[in-house]
Structures are given as C-alpha cells and as structure tokens.
Amino acid sequence: MPNRRMREEFHGDLVTGPVPTDYRTETNKYEIQCAGCGKRYYVNTEMRDDLEHAIENDVETPFICSICQEAENDELAYR
Numbered sequence: 001m002p003n004r005r006m007r008e009e010f011h012g013d014l015v016t017g018p019v020p021t022d023y024r025t026e027t028n029k030y031e032i033q034c035a036g037c038g039k040r041y042y043v044n045t046e047m048r049d050d051l052e053h054a055i056e057n058d059v060e061t062p063f064i065c066s067i068c069q070e071a072e073n074d075e076l077a078y079r
C-alpha cells in the first residue's frame with residue numbers, strides 16, 4: 001500500500017531536527033538534566049555544544065524539556 005507508506009513518512013517529518021530523548025540513542029549520547037523537573041535527557045553533540053554555550057553565557061535555564069516548556073507556556077497564557 002504506497003499510500004500508507006507515504007503517510008508514515010509524512011508523519012515522521014513532523015519531527016524537525018534533533019530532539020532530546022529520554023533514552024540514550026546512537027546520536028543522543030550526552031546526558032543533560034532539565035532545569036525545570038530535573039528529569040534526565042539525552043542529546044546529540046550539536047545540542048550539547050549549544051548547551052555548553054548557554055552555560056558559559058550564564059543562562060539560568062540552559063535546558064528545559066518540552067513538558068516543562070509547555071507548562072510554562074500554559075502559565076504565561078493565564079497571565
């Protein structure tokens with residue numbers, strides 16, 4: 001069924017670029033901690049470098065996971 005395959009590929013495209021995962025993968029092998037909930041995530045070299053830059057520049061929350069980010073957005077929406 002070619003249609004079904006195309007739909008799956010399209011769905012895969014919804015994830016744009018590298019994203020932190022909560023398990024170690026071949027590319028996501030650097031462990032980081034969410035500044036919001038303290039949950040551990042794994043990122044690739046690129047994201048790790050970004051994070052180190054953020055830490056060097058004294059960014060208070062270098063990494064916030066998508067769950068905390070959503071919670072934060074919800075909070076802002078209520079203000």
Ligand SMILES: [Zn+2]
Binds near residue numbers: 034035068
């Ligand atoms: Zn979090």
